[in-house]
Amino acid sequence: MQHFYFDHNATTPVAPEVLETMVPCLGQVYGNASSIHYFGQAAKQKLEAARRQLSTLINANPPDLILTSGGTEADNLAVLGVARAATGATRHVVSSSIEHPAVLAACRQLETEGAAVTRVRVGPSGVIEPEDVRKALRSDTVLVSVMHVNNELGTVQPIAEIARLTRERRIPFHVDGVQALGKMPVDVEALGADLYSVSGHKIYAPKGVGALWVRKGTPMAPIAFGGHHERNRRPGTENVPGAVAFGAAAESAARNLAAETARLTALRDRLENAILDRIPASGINGSVWRRVANTSNVYFDGIDGEALVIALDLRGFSVSTGAACSSGALAPSHVLTAIGLAGERARASMRFSLGRSNTVEQVDALVEALAASVEHLRRISAHA
C-alpha cells in the first residue's frame, strides 16, 4: 500500500539537496570543529558557513546564533537561561496557553524554582491579543515567551506588536519560531524579538539540530555545563553534519519560500473546500486568515479523532490530531482546549500539515478517504 504524508508540522523528510551537503561531513570532513589542526579547521569552516546561511534566512548576525540539539533545547535555553540570569528578588514570566510543551514545561520548571508565571489566554481565533500580554506584564517580569506560529492551528501571533511592549519596558522577549521557519518570512530584527528558536527537521534538515538566536547583550545563564563551545553559551562538540544540513535547508527554504507558499495555499484551500463541501458538520478551527499556508485544523463533529487517525493510517494517509503522549496514544490537545473548543469537538479534530511531497492527486485521494472514514465513524457512533 502507498502511504501519503500529511504531517509536515511533526517533521519533514531530509531533502535530497540537503542530504548531499551533509554526507561529506560524516566521513570526510569529520574533524572536531574546536580542534586547531587541519581537520578541525575544515570542520569549523563548514560550521561557520552553515551558521551564515541560517543567519541569512532570519536576518540575524551570525555570531548571535547558538546551535543546539533541536527546538526543545533552544526553547529551554531561552526560557530557563534568561529567567535564571535575572537578578531581582522576584521573577515573573509571561507566556501563553497555546505554547509548545518545550516552553510550557520549562515555565513549570521555573515555577518549582520560585518564579511566577502568567499564561495569557487566547480566544477562538487562536491568536493572542497583544493587549492581554500588556495587562499581564509586571514590574518584576523578566521574560516574555510567545510562539510565532502555533503548531496545531498554524495561526500567526502578533510578534511585532508584543515586541513593542517588551522593548518599551526592556523585558527580554523570546519567540518560539520552530513552526514559522520556512513557512513564512522571518526577520528577527523587524520582529523586534530578543531570542528566537528554530529547528532543523521542520524545514527538511535532519532531526537533532536546532538553533537559538540571542540578541547581543541579552543576559542568559547556561543550562548545560562543559567546554567553551558556542561562545560559552552551549557546551558540547558541535554537530557539524547537522549544522551543515540545517544551513543548506535554510538556503533552500529561502529560495523556495514564495513559490512553495503559493502552491501550498492553493493545495490547502483545495483540501478545505472539498472537506467543507462534502462532509457535513465539519469546520475549521482557529483563524482562517492569520495563519501559515500549510496547516489546516478541521473538526468533524461526532467522531473520535483518535479512531479517525488510525482509520486513515490504515488507508495509507498519515495525519495527526496534535500531541501524542508518552505511550504513543493521543493526548487531548491543550491548544484546542485553550481556544475554547468543547471536549467533544477537541477530540473530533484533525490536523493536516502539508509540505513539499504533497500533490493535488494526494489531496483529492485524502478527501475521498476522509469522506468515507468520517461517514463510517459517524454511523458507528450513532449505533453505539
Added chain:
Amino acid sequence: MPEPGALTAPIAVAMSGGVDSSAVAAMLARQGHAVIGLTMQLWNQRRLPDLVPEGGATGRCCSLDDVYDARRVAEQIGIPYYVVNFERQFEATVVRPFVDEYLAGRTPVPCTLCNNAIKFAHFLEMADSVGAGMIATGHYARIRFDQPTGRYQLLRPADHSRDQTYFLFGLTQAQLARTLFPLGDLTKSAVRDLARSMGLAVADKGDSQEICFVPNGDYAAFLDAYLKETGAASGETAGEIVSADGRTLGRHHGVHRFTVGQRRGLGVAAREPLYVISTDPQSRRVMVGGPEALLCRRFFARGVNWISVAGLDQPVHAEVKIRNQHAAAPATVLPTEDPGRMEVVFDAPQRAVAPGQAAVFYQGDLVLGGGWIE
C-alpha cells in the same frame, strides 16, 4: 482454516504487552488473519506519584514498558499497531465507581467493570471504527454458539487455574458474537511454549497483577491518594470497631480500609481470630466477629446478566462463585419479581459474602450468568 488474507475484515487484538495477548496476536496472524494490534492506555501512573514504589513501577498495567513490549511484538509479527487513549473513559467507568463502591462500604470488582465498560464496549467500538470485524483478547475463557437456543454461550477455559469467566459475566450476546478468546483451549504453560516457539520477546514475562491500577494490591493507599488528588475528600472516615453484641473493641483510621472477611490489620487483641463481618460507612463502624459470624447462606444479586440461558422463570440449581478465588459452591438460584434480581441460597453456608462482589452462576463449565451481591 481460511486462506491467508481470505478474511476481509481484520481482527483487532487487545494487546497489553503480556504473554497472553501477544500470543493471541501472533497466533491469529500466523493463521493468516489480517490483525491490528491495539493497546489501551487506561491509566496514567504518573498521576499519583506518591504510590509509585522506590525504583519506579514495574509489571503494572499501562506502564511504558508494557507498551514497549506490545509494540515490539507487533513489529515482530508484522502487524499495524496503535496505542489508543481510553484514560478518560477508564476513570469515569472503572476508577471512580471503584472508589465510590469502597466509600459506600462495598467491595468492588474493577476488572468486571473494565470488561463491561471498556474492553467489550469502547474497545469494540474502536475496532469497528478502524474497520475490524472481530476483536480478540488473551482472556482464558471459551465462547460457543449453541444452535438449539441460538445463543452464544460462555464457558470456563480448559485451564481452570486460569479461569477468568468470573470477570466476564456481564458480556452481552452482541459482544460475544464478535469476540474471540483464542486461549480458551490452552493451558498457560502451552501459551508460554507457543510464545517461545514463535520467538516472541515477551514469552517469559511475569503475570500481571489482579487490579492493574492499584500498585501492590494496596487499595487503601490508592483510595487515599486518589481522593487527595481529586480533592474529593471523603470527610471523616475514622470510627469504632465493634463486636456483634455492640461492644466497642477499638478504633480504626478509615472505614474504607476494611472489607468483609478481612482478618489482618484490625489492631484488636482477642482470644479467637476476628474477621470483618460488615462495614457501615454512615456510622463509620466496622463490625467484627469470629469465623462463624462470616458464614452466610443466602443473599440477593442485582443487575443480573444472563449469558448461556435467556433468563430464569423457575429456581435452578447451579454452582455459585462469590469472589474470584472462591470455589463455586452448590446453590439454588431463585427468580424474584424483578427479572434483574435473583435470590441465591447455598446448600451449605459460605464464608464472606461481600456486598459489591460479583456472584457468577455456573453449571459445570457453562456460565449461566451473574450479578452483583447486594
